Amino acid sequence: MxxxxxxxxxxxxxxxxxxxxxxxxxxxxxxxxxxxxxxxxxxxxxxxxxxxxxxQLSNLGANVLFVVPGNNDTRRRGVAFPKTLVLEDAEAIAEQVPSVKRVAPQISTSAVVQAGSRSSSSSVNGVTPAFLPVRSFEVARGRFISEQDERAARSVVVIGPDLRDKLFPTGQAIGQNLRIKDQSFNVIGVMAPKGAVFGNNQDENAYIPLSTMVSRLTGRDATYGVSLSFISVEAKNEASTGPAKFQITNLLRQRHRILRDDDFAVRSQKDALTxxxxxxxxxxxxxxxxxxxxxxxxxxxxxxxxxxxxxxxxxxxxxxxxxxxxxxxxxxxxxxxxxxxxxxxxxxxxxxxxxxxxxxxxxxxxxxxxxxxxxxxxxxxxxxxxxxxxxxxxxxxxxxxxxxxxxxx
Structure with a gap:
């Protein structure tokens, strides 16, 4: 063998x-x-x-929660968000939720921003001074919106670096005027680069006082008052995000007089990451x-x-x-x-x-x-x-x- x-x-x-x-x-x-x-x-x-x-999500902040209008069903079907969040909700969260450090209500709208012969489509955001620390944004030049700007509803604006480059490519932006929906605003600051979050380039945004947004651009809803696009909430620390989410949910259910089928949603960075x-x-x-x-x-x-x-x-x-x-x-x-x-x-x-x-x-x-x-x-x-x-x-x-x-x- x-x-x-x-x-x-x-x-x-x-x-x-x-x-x-x-x-x-x-x-x-x-x-x-x-x-x-x-x-x-x-x-x-x-x-x-x-x-x-x-x-991109890590740029939102580890302790940040987002309260947005509409329930899961409306978001799944692509239905426009109902006007369920109002300024009083943000104030109640700041005053009554012990796990919360800061609250930043926000109204966002799309508009054409013009400076002389130049123009650019931008997301214009009505915010309060708390927006800067809550969202971990920084100002590269000039200053951000102050409490005085908010109380007096001043016509001031802070713009992103990309928007600055489009509107003022050869000159100094701070101190110049631009127009948003035919309303004149004075540029007081330029944001530091932040990049894109879910396809939205944060560096092309413009920021004005929330009170100015209501009085000059969006107005008040006859039924709901000041309707918000969403509310950014900073918990006291990362361990507080869970209790803060629970407390905010219960508070808004009481305020909106609902027991289930919430007309809002509270999302954390951890939820988004998941x-x-x-x-x-x-x-x-x-x-x-x-x-x-x-x-x-x-x-x-x-x-x-x-x-x-x-x-x-x-x-x-x-x-x-x-x-x-x-x-x-x-x-x-x-x-x-x-x-x-x-x-x-x-x-x-x-x-x-x-x-x-x-x-x-x-x-x-x-x-x-x-x-x-x-x-x-x-x-x-x-x-x-x-x-x-x-x-x-x-x-x-x-x-x-x-x-x-x-x-x-």
């Missing part, structure tokens, strides 16, 4: 066969290369999107699944090419068996060929994917990244796919009858 062929010799024969058919081997590897590159790239981009969202993590995690899994389909297609390609190879090498297989090679030796050789093709394809595809992720991180605002565990999993998975899809052609080669095979010589 013939002795078993050493593994090193089996590997050597497999490599020699692949080298003898370089072009076919490269084309066979192509599906695995594309599949691995797709998985690495899509997972890296998905994680980058999650990191970007988390970075939602974002769930969404981006699901998207990342979906993208990885799409890349996984490419890997499966690559595995099927390997199986097809190896089946063709078995047909073309029938004489070789028959001659080896006639000279004493065992079926297990033939099986091992074809499995090794499939494994080498898939593993090399996985390594090349992983390198291409890592290069793409690095390019995305360098050339776009998306902080795309990939962990070493994902790299290891994808390379291992590609090798496993090679073994799995190589079983059928390897078994066919191993089961060939040497007498039948030699008849084709």
């Amino acid at each position: 013939a002795s078993k062929l050493p593994l090193t010799e089996t590997v050597g024969m497999a490599l020699n066969t692949l080298r003898a058919n370089r072009l076919r081997s490269l084309l066979t590897m192509l599906g695995i290369v594309i599949g691995n590159a797709s998985v690495i790239t899509l997972v890296g981009v998905g994680r980058g999107a999650q990191n970007l969202a988390e970075d 939602i974002v993590g769930t969404i981006t995690g699901g998207l990342t899994l979906m993208l990885a699944a799409i890349g996984g389909v490419s890997l499966l297609v690559g595995g099927i390609g390997i199986m097809n090419i190896m089946l063709v190879s078995v047909s073309e090498r029938t004489e070789e297989i028959g001659l080896r068996k006639a000279l004493g090679a065992r079926s297990s030796d033939v099986l091992s050789q074809f499995l090794v060929e499939s494994l080498v093709l898939a593993t090399l394809g996985g390594i090349v595809g992983t390198a291409a994917g890592l290069g793409t992720v690095a390019a995305v991180a360098a050339l776009t605002p998306l902080p795309a990244t990939i962990g070493g565990g994902v790299v290891l999993i994808t390379v291992t998975l590609s090798g496993s796919i090679g073994l799995f899809f190589g079983v059928v052609p390897a078994r066919r080669a191993a089961q060939l009858d040497p007498i039948v095979a030699l008849r084709s010589l």
